[in-house]
Amino acid sequence: MSRLHQPSDPDVPATGGVPRPAAGPAQVPATRPGTAPGRAGNDGEDAVVQTSPVGRLAATVERLRREVRAAQAEADGRALIELAKGILVERLGCGPAQAARQLAELTEQAGVTPLEFAVEVINQASRDRLSEVTAAFLAAAAGRNSAPDAPEHSSSAVGLRSAESAALAAQDAQAVADSLLEHALTPLGAVAVAIWALGADGSLTLAGSAGFSPAEASRWRHVPPGVATVARRGLTERTGEWIGRLSETGLPSVGQHQHPEGGRAAVPASAAGRIHGVLEIVWPTPLEPQPPQIVRQIEALAELCAHTLETNALSGPDDDPSPRLLPDAAELMDLADGLHDPALVLVPQVDADGNLVDFRIHHVNARFLDPAGRPRGVVSGALLLEAYPMAAGESGLFEQIERVYATGEPFRTQRMRLTALVDEVPLAAVADISISRHGGSVLLLWRTEDETARLANLLQHAQRLARIGGFEENLLTGEITWNGQLHHLYGQSPADGPVPLEQLPAHAHPDDAVALGRFLRTVLHHHRPAAAAFRLQRPDGVTRHIRVAAEPVLDSDGRLYVVRGAYQDISAHHWTEVALAATRDQLAHSEQQASERHRLALQLQHAIMPPAQAPLERPGLRVAVRYRPAETEQLVGGDWYDAVVLPSGLVLLCVGDVAGHGIEAATNMVVLRNALRGLAVTGAGPGQLLSWLNMVAHHLTGSVTATAVCGLYDPDRRSLRWARAGHLPPVLVRGSEATPLPLVTGLLLGAVPEAAYEEHEVQLAVDDTLLMYTDGLIERRDRSVEESLTHLLTMARTLQPTLEQQLDRLLTHSRSDTDDDTCVVGVRVT
Numbered sequence: 001m002s003r004l005h006q007p008s009d010p011d012v013p014a015t016g017g018v019p020r021p022a023a024g025p026a027q028v029p030a031t032r033p034g035t036a037p038g039r040a041g042n043d044g045e046d047a048v049v050q051t052s053p054v055g056r057l058a059a060t061v062e063r064l065r066r067e068v069r070a071a072q073a074e075a076d077g078r079a080l081i082e083l084a085k086g087i088l089v090e091r092l093g094c095g096p097a098q099a100a101r102q103l104a105e106l107t108e109q110a111g112v113t114p115l116e117f118a119v120e121v122i123n124q125a126s127r128d129r130l131s132e133v134t135a136a137f138l139a140a141a142a143g144r145n146s147a148p149d150a151p152e153h154s155s156s157a158v159g160l161r162s163a164e165s166a167a168l169a170a171q172d173a174q175a176v177a178d179s180l181l182e183h184a185l186t187p188l189g190a191v192a193v194a195i196w197a198l199g200a201d202g203s204l205t206l207a208g209s210a211g212f213s214p215a216e217a218s219r220w221r222h223v224p225p226g227v228a229t230v231a232r233r234g235l236t237e238r239t240g241e242w243i244g245r246l247s248e249t250g251l252p253s254v255g256q257h258q259h260p261e262g263g264r265a266a267v268p269a270s271a272a273g274r275i276h277g278v279l280e281i282v283w284p285t286p287l288e289p290q291p292p293q294i295v296r297q298i299e300a301l302a303e304l305c306a307h308t309l310e311t312n313a314l315s316g317p318d319d320d321p322s323p324r325l326l327p328d329a330a331e332l333m334d335l336a337d338g339l340h341d342p343a344l345v346l347v348p349q350v351d352a353d354g355n356l357v358d359f360r361i362h363h364v365n366a367r368f369l370d371p372a373g374r375p376r377g378v379v380s381g382a383l384l385l386e387a388y389p390m391a392a393g394e395s396g397l398f399e400q401i402e403r404v405y406a407t408g409e410p411f412r413t414q415r416m417r418l419t420a421l422v423d424e425v426p427l428a429a430v431a432d433i434s435i436s437r438h439g440g441s442v443l444l445l446w447r448t449e450d451e452t453a454r455l456a457n458l459l460q461h462a463q464r465l466a467r468i469g470g471f472e473e474n475l476l477t478g479e480i481t482w483n484g485q486l487h488h489l490y491g492q493s494p495a496d497g498p499v500p501l502e503q504l505p506a507h508a509h510p511d512d513a514v515a516l517g518r519f520l521r522t523v524l525h526h527h528r529p530a531a532a533a534f535r536l537q538r539p540d541g542v543t544r545h546i547r548v549a550a551e552p553v554l555d556s557d558g559r560l561y562v563v564r565g566a567y568q569d570i571s572a573h574h575w576t577e578v579a580l581a582a583t584r585d586q587l588a589h590s591e592q593q594a595s596e597r598h599r600l601a602l603q604l605q606h607a608i609m610p611p612a613q614a615p616l617e618r619p620g621l622r623v624a625v626r627y628r629p630a631e632t633e634q635l636v637g638g639d640w641y642d643a644v645v646l647p648s649g650l651v652l653l654c655v656g657d658v659a660g661h662g663i664e665a666a667t668n669m670v671v672l673r674n675a676l677r678g679l680a681v682t683g684a685g686p687g688q689l690l691s692w693l694n695m696v697a698h699h700l701t702g703s704v705t706a707t708a709v710c711g712l713y714d715p716d717r718r719s720l721r722w723a724r725a726g727h728l729p730p731v732l733v734r735g736s737e738a739t740p741l742p743l744v745t746g747l748l749l750g751a752v753p754e755a756a757y758e759e760h761e762v763q764l765a766v767d768d769t770l771l772m773y774t775d776g777l778i779e780r781r782d783r784s785v786e787e788s789l790t791h792l793l794t795m796a797r798t799l800q801p802t803l804e805q806q807l808d809r810l811l812t813h814s815r816s817d818t819d820d821d822t823c824v825v826g827v828r829v830t
Contacts, residue, residue: 263287
């Protein structure tokens, strides 16, 4: 910044350091006569343009346009130059003529135009928001342009100061809008601007506009409160609302049909902490995110608009030219004194820079009681945060007062927590708060909830939740009192009047007349409390199940004069009982059906495989069987076994397990067991028998799946040929060792239409024991099959005197926890 040549006053600007800008509008070189703008005039075509009448006319129009722009620039800058002269008069203590000469000398030394140097003097002297904006914008422009005489250096500062000069001198917001668009916003690419004034009721009035047609501006002259527009959105954020493309938001606004795809900016116009309106700017094309210096420039322009809206009264929406007059502090004090709730009248306190810092308690009404016991005279006149510092705490009361003062929108809430310091001890209370702005003051009301009101509120909520309505009927005067919940139960408005207790049968279902008659006789004639349930038929056609209870109140002579009672809507309870009764009936029927199915499954299972069966004895062979049904009836399964001597003299030994439980599993078990017994008569080996049984399981039983082990024992040779279909292999106990037989291959029964099964032959010796079992003997939920099989082998090594005792010991010490059926077949060679 250049400094004035005045050593005695260090605050006066001096020369030097200001770069020379490019030629302004007045210094643009003139086009040669007869040459159209933008033409070089060097070829044959340009020569024709120069000599034609149209070319001469275009050149003349361009020259006159430049002269008009230069004259406008000179007129706009004259006020700035005069302001700079006034600053020099005040700083140098000289006269106007000497100040003009000093300004001319300093301008010549700095090498800039008088208008540009005047702006430099004003910026350094004012140190205001526009100075900061201009410095930031010029710094950014200098970074983008390497040439020191870039045109942006001068145009931004001159444009902003010209807009400020016009705003301060304007008599209305319309002149401010014209000046802003011409000097400050057009260089930013904007094509229209609107200045909205915020009314005390939250409405928006178009105080001034530029760039819109008169019809469009007239159509948007007044926006009622609560209507969502771009300008109203600008009130919600401190930095305003910046919209890239208007059509994407769906918000209405002035000029929306002229530039639907353009960008918008709506910035609140605030001064001294109070919002007076909104500055809305329109761009013809989508708006990209703006740099910080542009945002600060527009915020400074919005502050100029706030100054105009604050100092100039606006006409109301009803075309009344008289200014809007709001109640002053004296009228607000009279209003507060007439209220029955505690009230404070607050006036704003601003600092030297015009920023809102606090509110002064201008008046307290007679209902006011200070929590700390201070007299009203001590509180009145104090600053709000000094008297009640906790207002700035977590309750957010001070922030709400600021917002109401800034926007004019009232604030009301219930049950706000308020805290006050009494002898450095915080005391909390709950109150209903109301804050409203009246002119330049704020009215704060609160109502503390006392014990009586709190209990009444609790009773009201309890009655609403329990759907209870109370009544009182005076039989001497005929006066009947109902609460609001009782009117709601009857489906009528309070204007319809209550229903006398004696007329209750007329509003009930006819089938409930006997019960209601007994209830009325007990209360009204026998003077005893009573209760009854009935169906209430409401006027809207809805039937509700109601329970009524009443008690008589007698006077000193024993005569009835008041009946008090309550109605309760028990419809939900009634229909819940109906649903529960239906559910109980359905559950009982389902349990009966399940019991029948389980009984049938058990009968079928026990008929084929009785739990106790006599051992099978052949020369040199003893066979014992143990079957343990499931402990839970619902788990009746498809485990099966068979031990039978075939016509060939061989002994068929097999165990199996059909997938599933219940009657289906038991039925499928019978089919497979009988089929295997019939197929064994053919003399086929165990592998072939399982192959045929697989076809039966797949085709003849509805694709049932099962596991099985099938063996044919030859008593003469003491040999066992066996095969398995997805089942655990048998266990051979010889001496003190117990080992499972080799795991031959064999697929689950019923999984595929055809399958082949591998056979294995084992030679047995005297005193050998062979164990065949189902998974119910070893299966556990928390152990693997290998671990469970290891435990079985350990238990099988301990020989018992008889085969039956051996099988009983295995069942007794089984660790299975699945409650499934269990089959064990034991074979001992003798």
